Amino acid sequence: MSTVPRAARPGERAVPAGRIGVAEGVRLSLAIRATPEATREAVAAVRGIMARAGAAPGLLFRVELVLAEVLNNIGEHAYGGAGGRLWLKAGMEGDALCVTIADRGRPMPGNEMPEGALPDMDVPCERQPEGGFGWYLIHSQADAVTYSRSEGQNTLGLRFAPRSGA
Amino acid sequence: MELDSSSLNGVQVISVMADRIDSAGAIRFKDAVRAVVDEDAPRVVLDLGRVGFVDSSGLGAIVAVMKFLGPERKLDLAALTPNVDKVFRLTRMDTVFGIYGDVDSATRRAAG
Numbered sequence: 001m002s003t004v005p006r007a008a009r010p011g012e013r014a015v016p017a018g019r020i021g022v023a024e025g026v027r028l029s030l031a032i033r034a035t036p037e038a039t040r041e042a043v044a045a046v047r048g049i050m051a052r053a054g055a056a057p058g059l060l061f062r063v064e065l066v067l068a069e070v071l072n073n074i075g076e077h078a079y080g081g082a083g084g085r086l087w088l089k090a091g092m093e094g095d096a097l098c099v100t101i102a103d104r105g106r107p108m109p110g111n112e113m114p115e116g117a118l119p120d121m122d123v124p125c126e127r128q129p130e131g132g133f134g135w136y137l138i139h140s141q142a143d144a145v146t147y148s149r150s151e152g153q154n155t156l157g158l159r160f161a162p163r164s165g166a
Numbered sequence: 167m168e169l170d171s172s173s174l175n176g177v178q179v180i181s182v183m184a185d186r187i188d189s190a191g192a193i194r195f196k197d198a199v200r201a202v203v204d205e206d207a208p209r210v211v212l213d214l215g216r217v218g219f220v221d222s223s224g225l226g227a228i229v230a231v232m233k234f235l236g237p238e239r240k241l242d243l244a245a246l247t248p249n250v251d252k253v254f255r256l257t258r259m260d261t262v263f264g265i266y267g268d269v270d271s272a273t274r275r276a277a278g
Contacts, residue, residue, distance in 0.1 A: 126237065
């Protein structure tokens with residue numbers, strides 16, 4: 001199975017944990033199909049590796065939620081449910097966790113990522129929005145989000161800096 | 167998705183027996199809730215005490231359940247775990263649902 005990320009080699013763990021709580025040597029890289037099931041497995045695997053590396057619960061929550069949203073978006077929008085491949089790499093850069101996710105699906109509309117405003121909820125029950133929360137959650141829980149489109153590939157960069165309590 | 171349904175203080179309590187409501191489980195969650203909802207229940211409390219993770223798909227599925235119940239049958243949520251509670255607060259969905267610390271207080275309040 002390609003959904004199990006490679007844990008850091010033993011020697012890579014020698015660097016003491018940074019402020020964010022993850023050992024600086026931790027690197028992981030995985031390639032999966034962009035399906036809801038594979039996303040669930042991949043997110044759980046990343047979470048497990050980070051938890052064992054000593055990440056704070058607040059950081060685990062942010063990373064788990066943002067990765068779930070990003071990977072689901074790729075499966076739903078970039079690949080339209082066809083289950084194309086995506087590639088995820090994560091590692092520490094200084095005291096921040098950086099994650100890069102690439103896919104070869106459709107570009108984002110206008111080659112720009114959505115701003116991620118919350119949908120209007122000041123509406124009657126029967127018109128409450130059932131979607132439109134994903135990009136808001138991504139932008140609010142990651143500290144920097146970058147997007148580029150080049151040679152048929154979407155690349156999303158995520159940065160998670162230490163936050164108080166996380 | 168496995169659900170438990172019971173009646174407490176005259177309110178239907180639907181307990182989600184899964185640790186996640188995410189994209190992989192959102193549709194099954196909606197279908198399962200629709201299948202167990204008692205047509206005559208005036209109020210429904212969704213017990214999320216075993217759910218440790220909800221993403222935007224799961225959130226959307228819970229909103230869909232609320233809409234399915236209609237304006238006459240209120241959906242309240244109970245026993246949110248810290249991370250699920252955080253997602254509801256971040257998206258301001260805590261202003262749309264009644265949220266209670268535990269099932270018992272939710273049913274007492276929902277029944278009143």
